Amino acid sequence: MDKTPFADENMTAYFNSLPINIQETIRLSAKDIENEEELRAMAEHLMR
Secondary structure (H helix, E strand, O other): OOOOOOOOHHHHHHHHHOOHHHHHHHHHOHHHOOOHHHHHHHHHHHOO
């Protein structure tokens, strides 16, 4: 699988814990995510 789009290890760990389909959707728009809070908010929104 491709490298995660995050340098922060907490963000990477959370990202890796997500379902693959959510990871792929986030990977496509990761340039818009600047911190773990935004990552978690996006993931929660996508999993609704």
